Amino acid sequence: MSCQYCGIQPNSVNDISKESEQLAKVDPKDLMPLPAPYDGDEYRPSIAQLKDSSREAHPASATLDGVLAAGAPEPKTKEEEDKIVQQFISGLRKLFTKENNWTFLQPLTLSMEHCARCQTCVDNCPVYEASGWNEIYRPTYRSEILRRLYFKYVRPGNKLLTKFQNNDIELNYTLIARLYELAYRCTLCRRCAQSCPVGVDNGLITHDLRKLFSQELGWAPKELHEKGTVQQLTVGSSTGMNSVVVKDNIEFIDEDISERVGWEVKTPWDVEGADVMLIENAGEFLAWPENHGCTAVILNKAGINWTMSSEIAGYDGVNYGLFYDDVQLARVATRHFQIAKDLGVKKIVMGECGHEHKALATIADRVGVDLAPRESILTLLADIVKSGKLKLDPSRNDFAITLHDPCNTVRNLGIVQPQRDVLKLIAPKFREMTPHGIHNYCCGGGSGFAIMSGNNFEDWRNLVSSRKKFAQVLNAFGDEDLNTDETKKYICAPCSNCKGALRDMLEFYGAKEKSGIYYGGLVELVVNAMPDTAEPLLDWDMM
Amino acid sequence: MSALHGLVYLSVLIFLVACVARAVRIARAPMHLRWELQPVPHEKPGKSMYETVDYWEKTLEKNHFGELAVMIPEILLLRGVWEHNRSLWFPSFALHFGLYLLIGNMGLVLVIAIMALSGVEVGTGFGLLLTNAIKAVAIVGGGLGTIGSILMLIKRATDDGLSKFATPSHFFNLVHLGAIYVTVLLWALLDPSFVVNLSALYAGLLTLNAIPALSTIAMVHVAVVLLFFVYLPFTHMTHFFTKYFTYHSVRWETTPNVKGGKVEKNIIKNVTQPVTWAAPHIGADGKKTWVDLVSGTGEVKKEKEA
Numbered sequence: 085m086s087c088q089y090c091g092i093q094p095n096s097v098n099d100i101s102k103e104s105e106q107l108a109k110v111d112p113k114d115l116m117p118l119p120a121p122y123d124g125d126e127y128r129p130s131i132a133q134l135k136d137s138s139r140e141a142h143p144a145s146a147t148l149d150g151v152l153a154a155g156a157p158e159p160k161t162k163e164e165e166d167k168i169v170q171q172f173i174s175g176l177r178k179l180f181t182k183e184n185n186w187t188f189l190q191p192l193t194l195s196m197e198h199c200a201r202c203q204t205c206v207d208n209c210p211v212y213e214a215s216g217w218n219e220i221y222r223p224t225y226r227s228e229i230l231r232r233l234y235f236k237y238v239r240p241g242n243k244l245l246t247k248f249q250n251n252d253i254e255l256n257y258t259l260i261a262r263l264y265e266l267a268y269r270c271t272l273c274r275r276c277a278q279s280c281p282v283g284v285d286n287g288l289i290t291h292d293l294r295k296l297f298s299q300e301l302g303w304a305p306k307e308l309h310e311k312g313t314v315q316q317l318t319v320g321s322s323t324g325m326n327s328v329v330v331k332d333n334i335e336f337i338d339e340d341i342s343e344r345v346g347w348e349v350k351t352p353w354d355v356e357g358a359d360v361m362l363i364e365n366a367g368e369f370l371a372w373p374e375n376h377g378c379t380a381v382i383l384n385k386a387g388i389n390w391t392m393s394s395e396i397a398g399y400d401g402v403n404y405g406l407f408y409d410d411v412q413l414a415r416v417a418t419r420h421f422q423i424a425k426d427l428g429v430k431k432i433v434m435g436e437c438g439h440e441h442k443a444l445a446t447i448a449d450r451v452g453v454d455l456a457p458r459e460s461i462l463t464l465l466a467d468i469v470k471s472g473k474l475k476l477d478p479s480r481n482d483f484a485i486t487l488h489d490p491c492n493t494v495r496n497l498g499i500v501q502p503q504r505d506v507l508k509l510i511a512p513k514f515r516e517m518t519p520h521g522i523h524n525y526c527c528g529g530g531s532g533f534a535i536m537s538g539n540n541f542e543d544w545r546n547l548v549s550s551r552k553k554f555a556q557v558l559n560a561f562g563d564e565d566l567n568t569d570e571t572k573k574y575i576c577a578p579c580s581n582c583k584g585a586l587r588d589m590l591e592f593y594g595a596k597e598k599s600g601i602y603y604g605g606l607v608e609l610v611v612n613a614m615p616d617t618a619e620p621l622l623d624w625d626m627m
Numbered sequence: 628m629s630a631l632h633g634l635v636y637l638s639v640l641i642f643l644v645a646c647v648a649r650a651v652r653i654a655r656a657p658m659h660l661r662w663e664l665q666p667v668p669h670e671k672p673g674k675s676m677y678e679t680v681d682y683w684e685k686t687l688e689k690n691h692f693g694e695l696a697v698m699i700p701e702i703l704l705l706r707g708v709w710e711h712n713r714s715l716w717f718p719s720f721a722l723h724f725g726l727y728l729l730i731g732n733m734g735l736v737l738v739i740a741i742m743a744l745s746g747v748e749v750g751t752g753f754g755l756l757l758t759n760a761i762k763a764v765a766i767v768g769g770g771l772g773t774i775g776s777i778l779m780l781i782k783r784a785t786d787d788g789l790s791k792f793a794t795p796s797h798f799f800n801l802v803h804l805g806a807i808y809v810t811v812l813l814w815a816l817l818d819p820s821f822v823v824n825l826s827a828l829y830a831g832l833l834t835l836n837a838i839p840a841l842s843t844i845a846m847v848h849v850a851v852v853l854l855f856f857v858y859l860p861f862t863h864m865t866h867f868f869t870k871y872f873t874y875h876s877v878r879w880e881t882t883p884n885v886k887g888g889k890v891e892k893n894i895i896k897n898v899t900q901p902v903t904w905a906a907p908h909i910g911a912d913g914k915k916t917w918v919d920l921v922s923g924t925g926e927v928k929k930e931k932e933a
Contacts, residue, residue, distance in 0.1 A: 190656035281707035283873025302906035498675025
């Protein structure tokens, strides 16, 4: 290992089980350079040191890279430590049984057994690149650890042959605690999987590793589990809003947007037999209320018979189970489908939320039967805009606009064109990022990271996992003056979690004040282009 | 029938049975949740089903040639490696393409062996053309593969990323493949009757008649090839056929769940299995099925109590 004051990297895969002060450390000097005017040292600060109390609570996890996103519980006795090791082995074996993991057994086995270790995938990982190629963030690093454990404990065969073909690894609590933490250093963007010639998917391996911890050991970040899926299933939303509170909030949003557009906007609730049941990420109602307001304006203007549901989980499209737990995923999705069935709606329309798209449209397509059809708001929006039902004046969006492609909507579902069709009609200064579409880079907030900010994880996210996206944004606006906030630049990000990550990223680098870079959704741009509103919707001072 | 006959047939049998067993094990895994990844080439180019309003009411066009357009350059030219790992491309391409040429050559040898057995003159005309082609392909394939094996060995040993993840078998596999290439190359270059002897070997194997005496280098070549047949099905090198599953059954598997469909039947089979995950929030007891665990509000109450 290199010196403790500089970047630290493991020398080999097996270093993960060897006790050391720290397995890896991100050195600011190693970070991927950013384009001007963000190329100075002040834009590559150090990640904050963990507080002593955090280190004491999760000492083993803290030795991964000095960052804590999840933090494994610390055993108090040797017996407890041994028990964790045994539970881990038990979970590992269950991951490869059809009863417990029919959900992903086939793709997981394929990825475990056929990797050529050619490293063709690694340069496609924005986390690995942005970190300055730190070994522990190499997409194959955690996969290789799980692969060695798989061949040792699940398909052991002849010991010598197993070592010959797959190398050995020592399983101990240190490895488990670090591996748990390491499972939360990948955004599950699956960019690496796109490039694998054999079809191995490191994103899937990380996903199933998280499942092992959650479903067998009961370990998951509190933002995803306690405050996430559990709160959504018990209270109604991961935001903590129950149906009374959410209705109040929506009423307020309706009043506000009515004032801003100059006509009455009302959100319908629990309309039986509606053509469309809209399920948005409820985080929007608190963080970006105009997103719901604009969606309501557009649906009403287009004459669509739509509704929202006030049932538990019916007004919150998030499904954090997608990121860490198949049972929780199925519970949330089953609620969504049941509500749609009870209301007798013709289809569910998923709001501007990427992981809701993936969870509800594709993954959950096989968790039950007789499911309501699901459609993306982006697809519906393009249909509405192209139909001419809305009067639009693109000159009202006469500022630089670029588009962020949320991984879950684009790389997974292939929804690439509708949002561009809309922008073509309403955004005269639209420009693409490079690369874009299905080859986009993650915002850095994928797989739940956008809502995880405990300890010093937010620093890591802004400095490492969002860094590639920030560079892309700067390059997209490269023809604009980035040294002034006078010329406004807008990142259109039709996804709640992406917006959360972009918000933190822009704030971290001071990009709003320095360069006039703002972010928001797509529906806001559509309403901003409506010439008959009382005032333009976008208010830069309020953004 | 000689011992060599027995060894060849046993090796091929082991190869086939082990490959089929692996394929069956993968194919018989339960239907998984959808995990597709763009680009999905059987969708109309640039047209995911999710880009169409009310797509479930419409007949979506499928483009099966799209899949071939992806797979052919991927398999033959290693397009993925070319695009994403350029420095590895030539060593890997040479290693793989050498093998493709030698496999193709086996077909040509089979043709000339059958011609010879049928009494067709192989020393003139088409037979001569075929003879020359077999020799040329063996030299090019063996040469290319030898270069690929050597370059890959150097890469494996010296490239930081590759060496950190290398296992002893990676080096063994490359040496083994290298041995196949070098021996066929030497056999083709040193033996003036290379094609005659090779086709006689095939003819002997096909008819169970005596196999002519082979040179030492030829015997070594046959031995390393047979060892490869026996060894390959138990390694990650089976990706030559499991790739079918990673692409067709995972990345490009987009079959929607429609009422009364095959997907629906498989879902019912899957969700009625008992679950044994131990985390308290799952609520599993080894008897409760997925349906029991995810439906209703019982599990939500458990969360509250926990």
